[in-house]
Amino acid sequence: MVRKHALISAIVGLSTSTGVLARSYNGQAACTAAAISQPSLFGAEIQSLTVEEVRNRTVPSNGNAFPSNLTVSYCGVNISYTHTGWNDLINVEVWLPLDTWNGRFQGTGGGGWQMSSGAPALASAVDEGYSAARTDGGHPDATASVASASNWALLSPGNINFPLLQDFAAVALSDMAILGKSITKSYYGQKPEYSYWTGCSTGGRQGMMLAQRYPDLYDGILAKAPAINWDSFVVTEYWPQLVMNTLGAYPPPCEIEAFTQAAVAACDELDGLKDGVISDANACAFDPYSIVGKSFSCNGTDESIFTREGAAVVEAAWVGPVDASGKKEWYGLNKDASLAGIANTVVAAANFSARGAPFAISAEYIKYFLTRDPALDLRNITGEDFFRLLQHSRNQFSSIIGTADPDLSLFKSHGGKIITWHGLADELIFPNGTEDYYKRVMAQVADVQDFYRIFEAPGVGHCSGGAGPQPRDDLKALVEWVENGVAPDTLPVVNTTLNGAEPGPGEELPRRKICAWPKKQRYNGGDPLVADSFDCV
Template sequence: MVSTRVALLLGAAIVTVGTASLADYCTVDYATSVLPIQDLGLGITIDTSSVSASLTTNRSVSSEWYAASVIDYCDVTFAYSHNGLNNDTVHVSYLVPTPESFSNRYVSTGGGGLAINSGAFYSPTGIIVGAVSGITDGGFGNFNTQYNAAFLLAEGTVNWQATYMFGYQAHHELAMLGKQFTRNFFNVSDSDKVYSYYQGCSEGGREGWSQIQRFVDQFDGLVTGAPAFRFSQLQTNHLSGGVIEGALGYYPPPCELEKIVNLTIAACDGLDGKVDGVVARSDLCKLHFDYKSTIGEPYYCAASSRGGGPGGLHRRQFPGSGPTPEQNGTITAEGVAVASAFTNGLIDSSGKRIYLNPQPGSTFADAITKYNTDTSSWEPSIPGLGGEWIARYLNLEDKSNIDSLTNVTADTLRDWMALGMQKYEDSLQTTWPDISAFKEAGGKVILVHGEADSSIPAASSVHYYESVRNAMYGDLAYDESVIAMDEFYRLYIVPGGAHCGSNPNQRAGGWPATTLQTVIEWAEEGVEPDMLANEGEIEALCKWPLRPLWSGDGENFDCVSDEASRESWIYTFDAFKVPVY
């Protein structure tokens, strides 16, 4: 419990903050005096001895998610525990802006991969918009500890507390504590509104939706990027490349797949009416481009000591990739077969669809092979995210990957997906489609997804949007249902965009940098974002289901409705006997 002295200070010390400087109130004593000790219904106890406060001034920050800025802030960190649990400690950190820049706002920011926070990657955006900006460690040990380190209590035994914290609970507590802490710190009266926002991408995008689906009035607005919806399908599907290659009996050199990507980009670039190095209509590419046209084209890649594939793949995703020899050859029919089957997505032995894969023009990241120096041949490189999902989260082994893909088929992947879907339906799947209560509470959400995302396919976000539209407005005509969705939920596909950022293979695509400001204007001023400002050659992004098209030799830009193109984004996962939203 908080001491009597601290409770008294809560009513006295906070009245001075409006006239104080940042240095005056960035102290442990002041931070302790304004802890969110009010009963928020969370069942927690704050450790008042854990408080720290550190001042940062003139820090230069930059990101594709916000404009380059110089910021001042006070970083206040404290810990709390859940009542009734032993050895339970959760750390939260709140960056507090200067009094003169505070705009009655709070912002939570999310993580990525298996991390529940991204540290300072997103959090400066809160300071930029005049908000207190919070992150959590989920109770996993510290801000640098990821969920996989806390998942198992022992082999065979799930740490369900950590799982529910990662799934949704930690971010709920972070936001509830953060909003009250913001009120206390700046002495905001109960009659004045503190607007609450969220921003995150990938796992951070999923974390945002975990809140929308459960705590409907927690945030006034959210920016979610490339959300990790359908956690079991998504993670298992990272193994699809190697399984498809095994079924076809061909493991293409990475350079062959990279050449196919480059030729696809060149061929499909102008389908939007403008040649600018960006595939802005991957749907038209899917409908009209044939990978077979690349057969016989030469490729060359120098030997590399880094290994990996196109774009320099992350070590966490491909921990086994090593040095690669010089690659010199021509695109084969076998390589094209792999590219075609991979783009089409997983199909089971009965011809039913299991899942989807990235759009044409994306890298074949999950199909990248590694070189075996002993056999002088290419073999599957098992992606770490997919392999760990099976080993740790389904088999409950303390391992970061499976040993091989031997005897693993598309049907195996389907069954693994179904197992994880059932096991983690209420924690990690994050696919509940009826978000009517969020809409009725006045919430606004903007979802952005890179069209060339090779980690979480852009069509994944389309599938969830369509699931929500059908669940909430399935009785309306299509155009009417989209208008209804536009009141609170808008999806923007970023032409050429990669996973949560711009694409080195399609540099002119850019990335929207002021989306949080856009959702703030929508929530606070009712300014509806018909298009979304972008930093690339295409300066504004079309909201789904409209797609970009240039006319007049690339002089005039418009957002158009194209039913055939729209349908190319739509999938039915009929390999499962239950709905997959």
């Protein structure tokens, strides 16, 4: 049942626990627009505030990130506002548990060009007792182009919409925290005891941007597979496509996948256990050219031969962009990562001709932000063009959206904590870029492991998926660190299936642990289904 209350519109002047316990608050307001104070936001005008009480709403699952249907009851508050002179309109949604608040606030992140992960992220937070918020950053996710920047990137031909880019990159994230915590205080009669951020991919980048630029807004940040180094990695995602175009060859997806499987077969047991996972990616020296001329099968039937062109494309994806002088400009993917994202090809139904299929975010970034030409045929980009565009991206956009500032000293002095985990089989964001950033933080800030730890998850894809066991209870580990001072040396990971199938009655899923960098997971010879059979070395 939903009871919707009156709309209030106003222009506002410019101004400036340890356990998870469900409890009532003496100052808790009614879930009505009249009872909740309108927030103020410096530099912005509140356009509207609506309130509705929602009971027993079932929110469907959303893939591996939010795998369960949840039924939640909450007070929903929606705020629309604009930054004076920016001509934007941003919507923030806050969900407040009706009677199970744990005293904490949670900001939730998005993915791709999306600023939020929608209702599943809010429901997951509310189900755990958090008040939670999300933002659309000024491009509402009710549109069909939610995963695209094409409807907002350019103000006019050749002119980037810098206000909305700033909103997407950073500004709307700060706004959401300020508004979300203000609404939380107004409803419960007291401010949150602790504030946490959770997100993966773009959501991970958002978390790191908050730590870098707004260090006092969150006590704990869970930044998974973060899309940091944006100005470098998004351009790099196009590199295998450029190699295809240069060669005039477009290997079929089954050949590319066969190269990946050959690499896994060659390097799987380097950790002492045959499990379809490459645990030590840096130790895998498999050369794709070593199997050129050998046969493989597509779909288990048609036999084909590994080609030199296929090996060149795979090598490009694994090594990353190397310029004419031999300088390596960014990283590549690990050898057990699927290459279907950045080295994909398709065959035209009309004439059966093959062509490259670039990853959409990379293609849009090059078209709309780097060249400002939506009609650009990416196949005409030369190697010289590529490295010029990469440098242009770094020059113009690193300060806006690069999210790679290693100076986290203010976040550290605030007492904040960060946990990052990154799947080593991530198919879209290069894990070595995350490690590179961490090393730069270590060079800038003393005693980094006292407040910031990264974990590498063997066999895990982008945010989820892959052959490896999936991280679990990462937010609980962060809360324990922030509120009780217990720093995590490992994070639990759990297989999603048992020998490829759902577990039966009484059967438990295999469990392992991943290690705080620089340590790596190493099999010690015990039962591979038990976490104690793996050490951190």
